[in-house]
Amino acid sequence: MFSRVDVNTLQIDSLYYVSNVNLYLDDCTVSPDEKEILFSAYYGSPPIKNIWKINLQTKEMIQITFNGGSYPAYDPTGHQIVYTNTNIKEGGLWIMNSDGSNKRILAKLKR
Numbered sequence: 001m002f003s004r005v006d007v008n009t010l011q012i013d014s015l016y017y018v019s020n021v022n023l024y025l026d027d028c029t030v031s032p033d034e035k036e037i038l039f040s041a042y043y044g045s046p047p048i049k050n051i052w053k054i055n056l057q058t059k060e061m062i063q064i065t066f067n068g069g070s071y072p073a074y075d076p077t078g079h080q081i082v083y084t085n086t087n088i089k090e091g092g093l094w095i096m097n098s099d100g101s102n103k104r105i106l107a108k109l110k111r
Contacts, residue, residue: 004088018029023052027071031098038072038081045062051083070089082106 026049037054049085051069068087075082082095084097091109096102 029073031074032076033078036078036098038074040070040072051081054097062100064096065103069094085109088089 001094019048023041023043026036026040026042026046026053030087032036035056037056038051039054040049040051042049047076049068049070050063051065052063064081064102065083067090068085069083070086072080072081072082072083079098080095081098082093085091086109092105092107094103
């Protein structure tokens with residue numbers, strides 16, 4: 001469950017409940033306009049970690065990386081997402097549009 005706490009009133013607002021029991025949630029972040037949540041999650045055997053996005057208005061949850069991805073962060077405008085990928089072939093620091101398109105590498109992981 002993703003929840004938001006108002007620091008002034010300590011009121012808890014339940015934003016979204018992930019009912020897929022096969023996902024093991026890890027890190028998450030909220031978009032600058034507070035309309036989306038990004039998170040990474042493990043699934044499968046062997047476990048693969050990818051990035052998912054939840055649209056809080058439509059309650060739609062979509063997977064936006066398929067070859068690995070973790071530690072997603074929006075740029076200040078909310079138009080792009082920076083993330084890491086430790087996939088042995090594609091490892092490094094990546095950037096993509098907030099809809100998951102136009103993925104490109106910023107810095108390659110050296111092994």
